[in-house]
């Protein structure tokens with residue numbers, strides 16, 4: 001039995017941790033977030049009509065791999081995941097709405113982070129713990145946290161964070177992994193979070209935009225399973241627009257994205273919530289990678305969507321395959 005420290009308890013870190021724990025290894029997960037989610041987070045905002053839930057990162061996921069399907073089926077039984085039976089469209093270059101394919105789409109319940117919360121059960125990640133650096137060597141790694149605390153020793157370390165953060169953590173310890181991470185570019189995404197006391201009169205629940213100067217995706221929570229509280233809308237801005245406005249204030253962006261929604265949906269009522277969230281590293285530009293990386297000499301591995309493709313299922317597969325390979 002070996003001990004593994006996993007930095008990052010998003011879906012890839014948890015998938016890796018589960019595979020290692022199932023094989024009898026000791027696993028210690030730490031995440032800088034205050035709670036489960038990573039890029040599948042759900043933000044809750046108090047309103048006079050109850051809490052508004054915003055899935056401000058991933059909107060849904062699909063499942064194609066049999067191992068992932070098995071995991072999702074178990075979480076569905078526990079009520080952590082359900083199918084989203086919405087109407088999905090895309091707006092083409094001529095401004096016409098076309099229906100999107102009918103591959104089943106799933107969401108976490110009661111918010112998107114329900115999936116990550118379900119996966120974390122039994123693994124007990126330490127939340128609110130940002131790793132600042134590592135020190136040591138294979139067989140005796142220590143993690144240094146932002147708080148000044150040091151934990152260890154661990155036999156091996158897994159880095160399950162976005163590529164840009166991998167190179168910061170691992171540059172001094174593993175050239176093969178940090179150089180690959182440095183070559184990756186993630187695109188940003190501004191997300192507008194808007195809630196009303198009643199649903200808007202839209203013919204769809206989620207729309208993608210092929211050629212809009214501002215908009216990438218708009219999603220409504222109204223038809224997502226298990227959601228309560230006010231009608232919420234998440235407006236994801238186009239990556240190029242997000243990059244051009246990256247350092248603007250969240251207040252300014254929330255106004256711009258509210259106006260973009262109004263242009264599409266017609267005059268809007270006064271919102272209960274109008275906010276914005278900046279995803280600095282939202283989705284990797286390139287979608288093909290080796291799946292995961294492992295530096296055997298150093299006992300350091302890396303997993304995440306930057307190695308497998310910018311989708312929830314791909315991120316899970318990256319962690320799962322790394323965990324399985326290290327257990328073998």
Ligand SMILES: Cc1cc2nc3c(=O)[nH]c(=O)nc-3n(C[C@H](O)[C@H](O)[C@H](O)COP(=O)(O)OP(=O)(O)OC[C@H]3O[C@@H](n4cnc5c(N)ncnc54)[C@H](O)[C@@H]3O)c2cc1C
Nearest residue numbers: 008010011012031032038039058059131304305311312315
């Ligand atoms: C706006 C947006 C929309 C998306 N839409 C979809 C969609 O509709 N469908 C889909 O399939 N996918 C979508 N995705 C992609 C999907 O969310 C990601 O591919 C997936 O969640 C990545 O998981 P991960 O575990 O690789 O990374 P993350 O979820 O980013 O997890 C990494 C974790 O590491 C933690 N961390 C980082 N640095 C440190 C540190 N120093 N110390 C400790 N912890 C640290 C973070 O807090 C985080 O929890 C979307 C993503 C975004 C941002």
